[in-house]
Amino acid sequence: MSIHEVFMPALSSTMTEGKIVSWVKSPGDKVEKGETVVVVESDKADMDVETFYEGFLAHIIVEAGELRR
Numbered sequence: 001m002s003i004h005e006v007f008m009p010a011l012s013s014t015m016t017e018g019k020i021v022s023w024v025k026s027p028g029d030k031v032e033k034g035e036t037v038v039v040v041e042s043d044k045a046d047m048d049v050e051t052f053y054e055g056f057l058a059h060i061i062v063e064a065g066e067l068r069r
Contacts, residue, residue, distance in 0.1 A: 004053045006037055015042045020064045024048075025057045 008018050021039040025031055036048040037057065 002053075002055075003058070004051075004055070006049065006051060008038075008040055009049065012042060012044055015044075017067050018042050019067050020062055021046055022064050023060060027057055027059055029057050031055060031057055 008020075019041040021041045023038050024036050025038075031037055031051050031054060033052060033054045034050050037051050038049045040047050040049055
């Protein structure tokens with residue numbers, strides 16, 4: 001089984017940090033390719049972040065409400 005990380009994408013050319021608004025999935029949940037996993041707030045809008053893989057969400061490292069650069 002492979003392990004794949006979910007990275008916060010740059011949602012605009014000026015984005016330097018983003019905030020996790022909410023996790024749509026919880027650890028242990030099954031995820032399908034193209035399914036929304038997390039909602040991220042940038043300096044311009046909230047954006048759904050989809051996964052490129054199918055499998056299970058093992059662990060959340062950055063909790064909702066935290067900023068990431």
